Amino acid sequence: MTPQKLPYVLDRRAWLRWTGVACLTHPLIAGCGRQTAETLEPAGTSDFLMRFPEKVALRVLNDRPPCLETPWSYFGEDLTPNEAFYVRWHLQGIPTSVDLRTWRLKIGGHVEKPLELSMTDLRRMEAVSVAAVNQCSGNSRSLAVPHVPGAQWRNGAMGNARWTGVPLRALLRRAGLKAKAVQATFNGLDEAPLPSVPDFVKALDIEHALQAEAEVLVAYEMNGAPLPLLNGFPVRLVVPGWYATYWIKALSEIVVLPHRFDGYWMAKAYRIPVTAGANETPGKLATKTEPIGRMNVRSFFVRPAAEERLPAGRPCELNGVAFNGGTGIKKVQFSTDGGATWMDARLGDDLGRYSFRRWRGEWTPPAAGEYRLQVRAAGNDGETQTATANWNRGGYMRNVIEEVKVTAG
Amino acid sequence: MVTSRPSPRTRGVAIALTLLVGAIATAVAYWGMCGEPPMPQPSARIAATPARSIVLPHDEPEFAPGPHRQTFLVSCTTCHSSRLIATQPPLSSQQWTEIVHKMIAVYGAPVPPQNEAEIVEYLTSLRNE
Numbered sequence A: 001m002t003p004q005k006l007p008y009v010l011d012r013r014a015w016l017r018w019t020g021v022a023c024l025t026h027p028l029i030a031g032c033g034r035q036t037a038e039t040l041e042p043a044g045t046s047d048f049l050m051r052f053p054e055k056v057a058l059r060v061l062n063d064r065p066p067c068l069e070t071p072w073s074y075f076g077e078d079l080t081p082n083e084a085f086y087v088r089w090h091l092q093g094i095p096t097s098v099d100l101r102t103w104r105l106k107i108g109g110h111v112e113k114p115l116e117l118s119m120t121d122l123r124r125m126e127a128v129s130v131a132a133v134n135q136c137s138g139n140s141r142s143l144a145v146p147h148v149p150g151a152q153w154r155n156g157a158m159g160n161a162r163w164t165g166v167p168l169r170a171l172l173r174r175a176g177l178k179a180k181a182v183q184a185t186f187n188g189l190d191e192a193p194l195p196s197v198p199d200f201v202k203a204l205d206i207e208h209a210l211q212a213e214a215e216v217l218v219a220y221e222m223n224g225a226p227l228p229l230l231n232g233f234p235v236r237l238v239v240p241g242w243y244a245t246y247w248i249k250a251l252s253e254i255v256v257l258p259h260r261f262d263g264y265w266m267a268k269a270y271r272i273p274v275t276a277g278a279n280e281t282p283g284k285l286a287t288k289t290e291p292i293g294r295m296n297v298r299s300f301f302v303r304p305a306a307e308e309r310l311p312a313g314r315p316c317e318l319n320g321v322a323f324n325g326g327t328g329i330k331k332v333q334f335s336t337d338g339g340a341t342w343m344d345a346r347l348g349d350d351l352g353r354y355s356f357r358r359w360r361g362e363w364t365p366p367a368a369g370e371y372r373l374q375v376r377a378a379g380n381d382g383e384t385q386t387a388t389a390n391w392n393r394g395g396y397m398r399n400v401i402e403e404v405k406v407t408a409g
Numbered sequence B: 001m002v003t004s005r006p007s008p009r010t011r012g013v014a015i016a017l018t019l020l021v022g023a024i025a026t027a028v029a030y031w032g033m034c035g036e037p038p039m040p041q042p043s044a045r046i047a048a049t050p051a052r053s054i055v056l057p058h059d060e061p062e063f064a065p066g067p068h069r070q071t072f073l074v075s076c077t078t079c080h081s082s083r084l085i086a087t088q089p090p091l092s093s094q095q096w097t098e099i100v101h102k103m104i105a106v107y108g109a110p111v112p113p114q115n116e117a118e119i120v121e122y123l124t125s126l127r128n129e
Helices: A012-030 A074-075 A119-124 A168-175 A204-212 B008-034 B042-048 B069-076 B091-107 B113-125
Strands: A049-051 A055-064 A064-068 A098-099 A105-109 A115-117 A128-135 A156-166 A183-188 A201-205 A217-222 A236-238 A253-256 A272-273 A289-291 A297-304 A316-323 A331-333 A357-363 A369-378 A402-408 B051-053
Touching: A074 A316, A105 A168, A115 A168, A119 A217, A128 A236, A156 A168, A168 A204, A168 A217, A168 A253, A183 A204, A201 A204, A217 B091, A297 A369, A297 A402, A316 A331, A316 A369, A316 B051, A331 A357, B069 B113, B091 B113
Parallel strands: A105 A253
Antiparallel strands: A049 A055, A055 A064, A098 B051, A105 A115, A128 A156, A156 A217, A183 A201, A183 A253, A217 A236, A272 A289, A297 A316, A316 A357, A331 A369, A369 A402
16 A cells, blocks of 8 residues: 655654644743843843733833833823833832731821821822823933943833822821921832842922922822732822832831931932033033932824834824923924924823823825924923933933934835 | 554544644733733722732843853842843943942942952953954
């Protein structure tokens, strides 16, 4: 009998071999890529994505402790989805397990009545909500020239959320401030990997903590849901208009002090030069520095995306977001000729002065070719953006006029 | 040794089984890449899960061979993943010297002084490829 010749002969050995190959290739398909030193790329170009618990795939700058950046398309939503919200921890010992039955928020120090509040206690107090942008001090650091070491964010270390919780001033009033209280410090559940590493503790002036317009709150909800663990479950401090370094995650202790706090993360880290635009030159660093504080005004394109190809002669919708340190956005303008001429954009829904403000415009690329699109915003306080980027040794507070190159064809 | 060829029917079943396993595995991988199923409402979640836990994944890159690679590995990954180093921009020998010194002097990395220069040499070598 002549053996039948089939395109594929499946005997036991072949079956085992091919199933084995399929099993080996599956981890690659499932996205667990490995990046080795041989494939290191210049800052800002690495696109290693990974899923962390309660999160969609985010760009990984560090996995231990997690520093995860939001992919740009999510900024098409006015409120950044919780599962896409960026993540940044300093200390390796981040809380991975919290039991609300035993967790307490402690308030003590220079107060009449130290408190220990449970989540139930907090939820019984009158709640407030505020839409506010949380932006890392070093957002956009990878774009600094010359390079600045640190977390190499592109522009995605930011997010907008509706934060719900208890006003900080209500908590401080409940504890009763003693006379001559100067600052309050905020500490989370995260712990240093070595005793020599300073614990991550930040401080706010007591006037800031008490000011109604500042809307500082202890938030237990983000966009209507409990905080993801990676964004600070069970509660975090929310400091609208201020850089995220103050927004202590997994807040567990508030200590009121009769003097200024001089801990490492206030006195030595997160400091900016005391100069216009927080600017200094690499060879000639500023001699005076101060703690970073309020955010400066920024605006971005969400559409079109960088390097996008657009059809020439057809109208295309431009949109993006703008925000500042709390006076709200007055005006956004865009340019399609590299900044030579500017047009007013339409501003979208006003979710509040601390929130992302959507802007929209329409443009028809007149002919095939490359175009440099730019966007700039002005705040209600008159602050505007500059055409040249600032630079400082920390890579903080970048807010240059943003440009996106597109090709029409 | 004589190997008996499986019958066409057995072959067909084996092929179908392999395709089915492959399809299930692909679906699982795709689901894993695309997102989790929707979560229950917040209030129900709080009541039902007073204790919340996550397990952190890790993916720490391996580093290329180079001078004093071993010194680097034992000194520089106690407090953070090697990925933090892998994602840095190209830095000069002077910049790496300042960073390594800060890790030791400010953050207390337990590195004997004689190893500092060796670590800098390794880090600088990574960019000379």
